[in-house]
Amino acid sequence: QLQLVESGGGLVQPGGSLRLSCVASGFALDYFGIGWFRQAPGKEREGVSCISRGGGGTKYADSVKGRFTISRDNAKNTVYLQMNSLKPEDTAIYYCAADTVLFRQCILVNEYDYWGQGTQVTVSS
16 A cells, blocks of 8 residues: 655744655655645645656756755655745645656646645744
8 A cells, every 4th residue: 555654844933944754655665756745725736846766856846946955765765855944935735746757747736646645834933
């Protein structure tokens, strides 16, 4: 049974940092491209970042470029999203997703069948 579990969310002040983790079980993560997505109240789910199977390729939404960094440790079956210089507009539920996506499409929501349950990130003073 394929399962993804996110953790690391929480409440942080503007300018602060968080590191999200996405741990996979039931399958070897290195067969899949991984994406991080977020959904704020009343908004559609959007792509934040994604990473290729081997980790050599990454993509970022313009809104997070220079602030967020995606990485993966296939030996630990885990993908990370380091989030720095957080802003109130980063507040959302963050989800990781896995699938055999083409790298050029890896930041698109509709390319993924396997999703975690999400972790809440709140940026507020």
